[in-house]
Amino acid sequence: MSTLSLASVLAGSARRCGDHIGLIEGDKRITYSRLWAEALAQAAALERLGVRPGDRVALMCPNTVEFPRAYYAILAAGAVVVPVHLLLRAEETEYVLRDSGARLLLCHSACAEVGGQAARAAGVRMVTVGPQAPDLGADAHLEDVAEAGSPLPTFVTRAPGDPAVVFYTSGTSGQSKGAVLSHLNLIMNATICAFDTHDYRRDDIALGALPLFHTFGQSVSMNTLFRLGGTLVLMPRFDPAAAIELMVAENVTVFHGVPTMYRALTQAAAHASALPRLRLCLSGGASLPGPVLEEFNTTFDASIYEGYGLSETSPVATVNQPAYGTRVGTVGHPLWGVDVEIARAESEGIELLPTGELGEIVVRGHNVFNGYLDRPAESAKALVDDWFRTGDLGTKDDEGFVTIVDRVKDMIIRNGFNVYPSEVEEVLLRHPGVAEVAVIGLPDEECGEEVCAVVVADEDQVPTAEEVLEFGRERMGAHKYPRRVEFVKELPLGPSMKVLKRVLRDRFS
Structure with a gap:
């Protein structure tokens, strides 16, 4: 039987380039071999805390070294990561814990007040990571449990289609839904983003300013850079002026962001003493206005490539790619192995439309999720004839460029x-x-x-x-x-x- 684990993204770079710095946060410089060793130690700690393969483990953590370490520890233990949005209040976090059936909550000490309230209300154990602080109400501290025993020798194997991450995403039903992404989904997305879509290089250094609990930051920044063997510089809270200073100081060459970040960086650049030498920039999460793209490219002497995706598509479905040419105002072409077409929005089935017509964007391929957790009816509406119905309206021209026009859903x-x-x-x-x-x-x-x-x-x-x-x-x-x-x-x-x-x-x- 074939096996596959998203944990192999970090394990592979630890074997291939173990002495290379994979992660930077402040004055912390962590090599791939060290990060993987620490993840295996924490995976063993999770086992000692009762986590078993297939269990869901919630992770509530800012953009600090604790996030990737705990993330890959959960995967190495064979469990499923449930990232928790840090802007949620206690009641909303409680909902995620209950709905996901999380076995426990791994919570950074900085988030322990909200996390603790939610965990107690949901009846879920909370285990802290990061700096210890008194009176957090945690059942254990993961680093202490890891130090008390031996690490796992390697990661627990999984089937390619087994769940790896459950992203809580929005819908028109009024409640968040858990989108179940498989190991195959996420490995393929990271691998293709790293090696097929753009000119990434092993010596690239990327700024990790997008929240890692979000699919864009987690997959396109963290997993892609780790699959490549590059370096990720973490920024716990985005501030445009501070981001420019950090990128200059760390020689950052790659930036991933949403349009508001690009606009803020362009405005902050007018007051900066120096600008980073950015080689590759990717934009997603919302439509990027043409003037913002052009002004940023001119200011930073860089190129932004706009893409499109959703939590349900791992997330990248299309992106402007040099191999196909780029076009401002579009989201480019589908990834390798992915089909993106336009279907009649009002049809119950998938009725593909001729080139140039406006309709619903539908996606099929290795990036399409397994479905919504414990929601068969909503999964059946979203997954029709092997196509995922995105709920977004768009067009596809005769050169294959996809353009987002509007949303079918009221998102x-x-x-x-x-x-x-x-x-x-x-x-x-x-x-x-x-x-x-x-x-x-x-x-x-x-x-x-x-x-x-x-x-x-x-x-x-x-x-x-x-x-x-x-x-x-x-x-x-x-x-x-x-x-x-x-x-x-x-x-x-x-x-x-x-x-x-x-x-x-x-x-x-």
């Missing part, structure tokens, strides 16, 4: 993070002064899209906009709550009595 993408309106609406409707609400995304120069709540107030207790904003701010993650509130007497309704959000977007944009 909002704020700073590269998905926000689904129905969840925000559900929270805001609990406010006694909110009778009706429709949440929409509006164009924003800084965030790509901003979350706006269009409210019909209760006649007896009309709230202020600030009261509505504060209500959301207290109950939702920082990437979700609205920054703008508009009041209307009634919401526009269509023939089926659904709110016409396009009318609201046109009115308030």
